[in-house]
Amino acid sequence: MINWFETFFAHSLSIQSEIIDSIWETLYMVGVTALIAGLLGVVLGIILVVTETGGILENIKLYDFLERGVNAFRSVPFIIMLALIAPFTRLLVGTSIGTTAAIVPLVVGTVPFYSRQVQNALLEVDPGVVEAAEAMGSSPFEIIIRVYLKEGLPSIIRVSSVTIINLIGLTAMAGAIGAGGLGNLAIARGYNRFQTDVTIVATLAILVIVMISQVIGNYLVKKTSH
Amino acid sequence: MIELKNIDVTFEDKEQTVKAVQEVSLTVEKGDIYGIVGYSGAGKSTLVRTINLLQRPTAGQVIVKNQELSVLSPKELRTARKKIGMIFQHFNLMRARTVAGNVAYPLKGSELTKEEIGQRVDELLELVGLADKKQAYPSQLSGGQKQRVAIARALANDPEVLLCDEATSALDPKTTGSILELLKRLNKKLDLTIVIITHEMQVVKEICNKVAVMDDGRVIESGDLVSVFTAPKAKLTNEFINTATHADQALEKIRKHPSLLDLHANDSLARITYVGESTSTPLIASLYAQFGVTTNILFGNVEILQETPIGNLIVVLNGDKHQRDKAIAYLESKQVKVDLIDTSHTVIPLRRTKIS
Numbered sequence: 044m045i046n047w048f049e050t051f052f053a054h055s056l057s058i059q060s061e062i063i064d065s066i067w068e069t070l071y072m073v074g075v076t077a078l079i080a081g082l083l084g085v086v087l088g089i090i091l092v093v094t095e096t097g098g099i100l101e102n103i104k105l106y107d108f109l110e111r112g113v114n115a116f117r118s119v120p121f122i123i124m125l126a127l128i129a130p131f132t133r134l135l136v137g138t139s140i141g142t143t144a145a146i147v148p149l150v151v152g153t154v155p156f157y158s159r160q161v162q163n164a165l166l167e168v169d170p171g172v173v174e175a176a177e178a179m180g181s182s183p184f185e186i187i188i189r190v191y192l193k194e195g196l197p198s199i200i201r202v203s204s205v206t207i208i209n210l211i212g213l214t215a216m217a218g219a220i221g222a223g224g225l226g227n228l229a230i231a232r233g234y235n236r237f238q239t240d241v242t243i244v245a246t247l248a249i250l251v252i253v254m255i256s257q258v259i260g261n262y263l264v265k266k267t268s269h
Numbered sequence: 270m271i272e273l274k275n276i277d278v279t280f281e282d283k284e285q286t287v288k289a290v291q292e293v294s295l296t297v298e299k300g301d302i303y304g305i306v307g308y309s310g311a312g313k314s315t316l317v318r319t320i321n322l323l324q325r326p327t328a329g330q331v332i333v334k335n336q337e338l339s340v341l342s343p344k345e346l347r348t349a350r351k352k353i354g355m356i357f358q359h360f361n362l363m364r365a366r367t368v369a370g371n372v373a374y375p376l377k378g379s380e381l382t383k384e385e386i387g388q389r390v391d392e393l394l395e396l397v398g399l400a401d402k403k404q405a406y407p408s409q410l411s412g413g414q415k416q417r418v419a420i421a422r423a424l425a426n427d428p429e430v431l432l433c434d435e436a437t438s439a440l441d442p443k444t445t446g447s448i449l450e451l452l453k454r455l456n457k458k459l460d461l462t463i464v465i466i467t468h469e470m471q472v473v474k475e476i477c478n479k480v481a482v483m484d485d486g487r488v489i490e491s492g493d494l495v496s497v498f499t500a501p502k503a504k505l506t507n508e509f510i511n512t513a514t515h516a517d518q519a520l521e522k523i524r525k526h527p528s529l530l531d532l533h534a535n536d537s538l539a540r541i542t543y544v545g546e547s548t549s550t551p552l553i554a555s556l557y558a559q560f561g562v563t564t565n566i567l568f569g570n571v572e573i574l575q576e577t578p579i580g581n582l583i584v585v586l587n588g589d590k591h592q593r594d595k596a597i598a599y600l601e602s603k604q605v606k607v608d609l610i611d612t613s614h615t616v617i618p619l620r621r622t623k624i625s
Contacts, residue, residue: 175361178321178432179375179422180350182343189374193365269364269406 054238062228062241066248068142069224072214073252075146077207080153084206085199087113087154088161089187099173099183116155121213124152125220145214145222152213157206164198165191197268204260208253215249225249270462271297271320271430276329278315278486289315290326291486297479299429302456302463304473304494306509307483313466316483317432320464321353322346333430351375354423358435360415362407368394368418369403375425393421397451413444420451424459431455433465437472449475470513474498478575482506495577499544516540516581519568520610523583532585537593541582542606552600562588562596583610 055062087109093099094106119127125148129139132147168191176190192199218226225245233242278290290312297303307313318324319331322338331338338349362371369390376386394400397417407415416436423431433452437445453476455461465477473480473494480498481491482505490503501507511517520540532538543552556562568583586593597607 169359169361169364171357171359171361172363174323175355175357175419176374178323178350178353178355180347180426181375182347185378189377190363194363196365267365269408 052240052244054232055240055244058232058241062244062248065223065225065228065245066252068222069211069214069226069249069252072142072145072149072217072222072224073207073210076149076153076210076214077203079146080150080157080206080210081203083150083154084157085161085192087158088165089191091158091162092165092191093183093187099177099186113155113159116151117159121148121152121216122219124148125217140221142223145217145220145224149210149213149217153206153210156209157202160202160206161199164202165195167198168194197264200260200263200267204256204264207256207260211249211253211256270299270301270334271295271464272330272332273316273319274330274332276316276319276326276331278312278319278324279327288486290319293329293483293486293488295481295488295491297462297464299462300456300460301479302452302465302477304465304467304477304480305483305488306467306470306473306480308468311483312486313468313483314434317434317464317466320430320432321350321355323355351426352428352430354420354426354428354431356416356419356423356431356433356436358438360407360412360419360439362415362418362422364407366406367403368399368405368407368410371407371418372421372425375422379426389425390421393424394418396424396455397421411444412440413448416440416444416448417451420448420455424455424461429460429462431461431463433463433467435466435468438467438469445472446475452476470509474513474572474574482509493575495544495574495579498572498574499542499579514570514572514581516568516570516583519570519583523567533587535589535593536585536587538583538585538610539597540608540610541580541584541600542608543580544604545577545579552603552605555599556586556596559599560588560592560596562586562592 049056091106091109091113094102094109096103096106098106128148128151132139132144135147136144138144172194173186173190176186181189214222214224215226215229218224218228219230221227225248229242229245232238233240233245273293273295276290276293277288280287280289293312293316295303295305305313305316315324319326319329320333322331325339333349333353336349338346341349363374366374369387372390372393373386376389379386381389390403391400394403397420399414399417399421402410402414402418407418410418419436420431431452437448440448449472452463452465456463456476465472467473477494479492480494481488482497482503483489484503484505490497490501490506497506498510501510523538553564553566556564563586565585565587566582567585568581570581572579572581586596588596597609600607
């Protein structure tokens with residue numbers, strides 16, 4: 044049994060530290076992107092909700108502009124987006140290759156998706172509660188912080204966990220153009236060098252990360268729902 | 270306290286223009302419990318929303334406590350709104366906050382310290398009888414309890430006005446009664462002016478001292494409760510009143526079961542309505558003693574509106590035609606309204622008898 048295992052996973056066992064590094068790289072890309080895209084996505088999602096027709100800061104022109112922008116960016120396949128914004132990435136971080144460079148396209152690829160998810164999450168907040176807050180003399184800013192974000196928190200956590208899982212998928216794709224991480228490992232080593240066991244190990248590692256994100260997400264949703 | 274002058278609210282979109290409220294003028298005095306009653310779509314909710322400018326009127330003025338709201342800056346309007354409480358049909362509590370958190374919501378940002386806010390919350394919950402539910406979440410409460418929390422929240426900033434938008438429509442009759450009881454108590458205790466929007470005349474009857482009837486965006490009748498109830502002018506007002514007194518349903522039942530009636534030549538079916546003092550004189554006994562007319566009561570209902578008793582009876586008067594006429598004349602001389610009811614089985618609206 045041990046023998047069979049050692050034979051099958053021979054390549055993986057010989058590059059253990061590289062695998063560990065790849066896991067860290069993936070976590071780094073996911074973590075940093077989640078922070079930046081999370082912030083931008085929440086802000087954009089809020090702007091979409093409040094500027095919509097009937098929103099607390101109704102502004103149809105701004106809404107239409109943002110809505111079209113979000114849709115346009117969402118329509119670009121991520122693998123093309125990587126190539127498309129490479130010049131912009133170089134401008135921003137000096138290079139278009141490597142883990143840090145990958146964060147730029149990852150953010151650009153995640154924000155439109157996430158902002159739309161946040162928008163939908165916030166639309167679940169009972170409009171009656173928003174109206175009650177207005178009737179109590181709350182300012183639009185107060186309503187955003189104390190009503191939308193507070194009441195919408197469980198939904199926001201739910202869509203965040205969906206987005207993070209999606210994001211893990213994107214980091215793997217970014218790996219294809221030299222971003223490092225588990226995606227790069229699976230493709231550059233496992234696929235290109237016919238080391239199938241490495242691909243399997245990378246897949247398992249990704250599955251574990253996805254599952255952990257899901258468990259944490261579900262726990263937080265449960266904890267914040269009343 | 271509240272003055273609405275020529276309020277119009279018009280909703281426009283590409284396809285159509287809806288005139289939700291048209292030329293409504295109302296005055297609510299301090300301490301009033303003012304009922305606005307009408308069927309759904311009559312524009313009541315839109316109208317009440319103009320009082321705190323949740324709905325900006327297309328035309329007209331909204332004056333609350335001598336302050337015209339529509340000319341205020343957004344900031345001034347928010348300050349004014351803190352003094353106008355509002356409760357809703359679906360309570361609109363925040364699910365993510367506890368009962369105490371909901372009640373404390375409007376107090377944040379005031380000059381009160383954290384301890385003072387806590388104290389105020391306790392006071393308010395005490396006032397609405399929910400002190401023991403402080404740490405519960407709205408999802409753990411019944412409808413009536415939720416509305417009590419909403420009332421406590423609406424009163425947090427010591428408003429002088431409370432707007433109730435169908436506040437009891439989602440509650441069962443018993444809970445409705447207890448919420449109305451609470452509102453009545455708050456009206457007395459805090460000298461709170463209350464505006465109640467409802468489609469149930471029962472609610473108006475229970476606690477209002479003034480009433481306005483709305484239909485198709487307009488106020489078709491308004492005045493103090495007892496006079497509107499005893500002498501309604503508009504047909505719709507009459508309809509609403511009948512839903513509250515049940516006299517029409519009773520009459521309908523009697524018509525459907527002729528065996529209940531079994532009228533003879535010397536009988537006539539009549540509806541008797543009396544207000545106030547006449548209640549204390551023994552009328553029925555007098556009819557027999559003075560005219561030899563016996564009275565068989567088929568249906569009876571006495572309401573107390575604003576401390577004034579109002580009676581509704583459906584009776585069969587038995588006696589010689591001549592004596593019966595005299596008896597009716599006697600009743601009318603005592604300010605008792607008598608409507609003779611056509612006993613043929615077609616349903617004909619009540620006919621007022623005129624006796625020379």
